[in-house]
Amino acid sequence: MHIGPYALANRLFVAPMAGVTDRPFRRLCKALGAGYAVSEMVTSRRDLWNTLKTSRRANHDGEVAPIAVQIAGTDAAMMAEAAAYNVANGAQIIDINMGCPAKKVCNKWAGSALMQDEPLALAIVEAVVAACAPHGVPVTLKMRTGWSQDNKNAVTLARLFEQAGVQMLTVHGRTREQGYKGHAEYDTIAAVKAAVRVPVVANGDLTTPEKVRDVLAYTGADAAMIGRAAQGRPWIFREVAHFLATGTHLAPPLVAEVQRLLLEHLEDHYSLYGDFSGVRTARKHIGWYVKDLPGGEAFRARMNLLEEPQLQLAAVDAFFSELAATMDRMPEAADPSTQETSPHLESTE
Numbered sequence: 001m002h003i004g005p006y007a008l009a010n011r012l013f014v015a016p017m018a019g020v021t022d023r024p025f026r027r028l029c030k031a032l033g034a035g036y037a038v039s040e041m042v043t044s045r046r047d048l049w050n051t052l053k054t055s056r057r058a059n060h061d062g063e064v065a066p067i068a069v070q071i072a073g074t075d076a077a078m079m080a081e082a083a084a085y086n087v088a089n090g091a092q093i094i095d096i097n098m099g100c101p102a103k104k105v106c107n108k109w110a111g112s113a114l115m116q117d118e119p120l121a122l123a124i125v126e127a128v129v130a131a132c133a134p135h136g137v138p139v140t141l142k143m144r145t146g147w148s149q150d151n152k153n154a155v156t157l158a159r160l161f162e163q164a165g166v167q168m169l170t171v172h173g174r175t176r177e178q179g180y181k182g183h184a185e186y187d188t189i190a191a192v193k194a195a196v197r198v199p200v201v202a203n204g205d206l207t208t209p210e211k212v213r214d215v216l217a218y219t220g221a222d223a224a225m226i227g228r229a230a231q232g233r234p235w236i237f238r239e240v241a242h243f244l245a246t247g248t249h250l251a252p253p254l255v256a257e258v259q260r261l262l263l264e265h266l267e268d269h270y271s272l273y274g275d276f277s278g279v280r281t282a283r284k285h286i287g288w289y290v291k292d293l294p295g296g297e298a299f300r301a302r303m304n305l306l307e308e309p310q311l312q313l314a315a316v317d318a319f320f321s322e323l324a325a326t327m328d329r330m331p332e333a334a335d336p337s338t339q340e341t342s343p344h345l346e347s348t349e
Contacts, residue, residue, distance in 0.1 A: 044073025232288025
């Protein structure tokens with residue numbers, strides 16, 4: 001699969017999750033089988049480009065190419081300027097955010113709120129494509145199925161965006177109104193795929209290898225984007241890749257391997273955020289890793305009281321060393337689909 005001139009390692013992508021998909025997490029997911037990763041969204045506001053938060057989000061040091069930066073905003077000229085700025089700072093692909101459902105984003109008419117204003121959404125795409133074209137930088141876009149159940153316009157917008165020069169479209173199978181509640185539906189993703197020629201990426205509730213296989217087959221999508229299922233389980237990408245290639249399940253990782261991966265992840269995390277912020281922002285990642293492990297909740301409560309990197313590292317190291325003495329491999333992933341009305345695909349049509 002290609003995005004512009006860039007050949008991707010496979011068709012399993014990491015979703016751009018704010019506060020999660022930073023450089024350390026992207027690097028880890030790529031090392032564990034993800035073929036592509038997009039950064040957390042970077043604001044189009046020039047006055048915020050030099051802030052510590054934005055600089056961290058735009059940090060791609062040591063990351064495997066292609067470098068994809070997601071930008072968010074509501075003004076076409078500002079979005080074009082943001083695209084040019086990020087290209088000048090190393091971005092090889094620019095992704096436009098029209099998928100974020102967060103209130104603090106949508107209240108400013110950014111993210112998925114843009115789907116309510118089709119002329120503005122198209123103007124932004126045209127401006128960003130025009131800014132990137134002279135540099136040979138492809139533009140991609142992530143969106144939802146629509147604003148609400150009664151206003152699903154992903155197919156209409158997909159056609160417009162393709163005509164404007166977007167080279168790949170990712171569709172999350174929920175409306176902005178849903179947020180992350182309820183179940184993702186895939187009929188709209190299939191309709192988008194049928195309506196355009198550019199690659200289409202399916203996103204939403206892709207939690208198991210079987211679910212990825214079924215959604216790719218059902219929608220005809222070219223790739224799958226995994227988000228929340230990779231939190232605390234970044235090796236899901238190699239598990240899915242193995243399953244798609246062989247039809248068999250890869251054994252869960254050894255506890256000792258996860259111990260090493262997490263310790264390396266934390267070291268990389270501290271190097272980006274520094275000691276004070278690093279310890280605090282790492283807590284959520286550690287919590288995701290240990291959530292389903294014996295003694296995980298009690299450990300998380302103790303770990304959240306630690307305020308120095310070396311103490312946090314030592315606590316994690318000790319926890320997994322003790323765990324390795326009682327079990328060789330990590331437990332099988334819990335299948336969230338067993339709690340749904342359908343174990344495979346659910347249509348809202």
